[in-house]
Amino acid sequence: MSNDLDTVFAALADPTRRAILAMLLEDDMAVTDVAEPFEMSLAAISKHLVILTKAGLISQEKRGRVKWCKLEPDALRATSVWMQGFGQFEPVNLDAFERFLETELPATNDT
Amino acid sequence: MSNDLDTVFAALADPTRRAILAMLLEDDMAVTDVAEPFEMSLAAISKHLVILTKAGLISQEKRGRVKWCKLEPDALRATSVWMQGFGQFEPVNLDAFERFLETELPATNDT
DNA sequence: CGCATATTCAACCAAATGGTTGACCAAACT
């Protein structure tokens, strides 16, 4: 009964998870590396990754003992369709996106 | 500390709330009328509307004893920017959106 | 083999969420 959108939006509602997505935008990463910048247990991050995976926003592939996480744009694409329909938005300014990313990334290089 | 995106995505994560947005896409509505198609108390709908308002997705204006709700596309626009950046999505098929709407609208004319 | 590394599992906890009901307030009709 519950839509995909439920899962995707719920996944996106958490800043930690959005930050993870932003990180994965740059490159695929192992779970431990994903967890590194956050002040949070590895187990917590592992749970977040499960949620992102269930939402279809990322995929995880185990290679050796390392589990690699990669961004999966398809779910976002469907959601984007939904959103765009609502606003009949003008073509989007991609530069604004970069500013968003900076807000979303966890503090890595500023104390 | 917590971003607007938190609020907006959390608001969008609930199917009832998305259905309300879909209804408001067609026209502005009074709270009671918004509540009508749902099998849920008026108070519950009222709460949902508060959440949508706080997220900036709708606005409410009281005229007489009736409180009118209208869709507020700005918050969605900002969110859409965020989403698009992630996927670098192709231009979106708006027809697909109409199908989404049907999934989202609560059952009104089938008993 | 024995240890270290990578990740998850399980139990637990506090706080947030989504709903209910009944009282309440304000505006409108007669």
Add this chain to the structure above:
DNA sequence: AGTTTGGTCAACCATTTGGTTGAATATGCG
């Protein structure tokens, strides 16, 4: 004035969420 109508508030409840810790599992290394 009295009553109906529109909507919120407050208290309550069950479930979900986001985190913790410690044990468990699995892979790789010397």
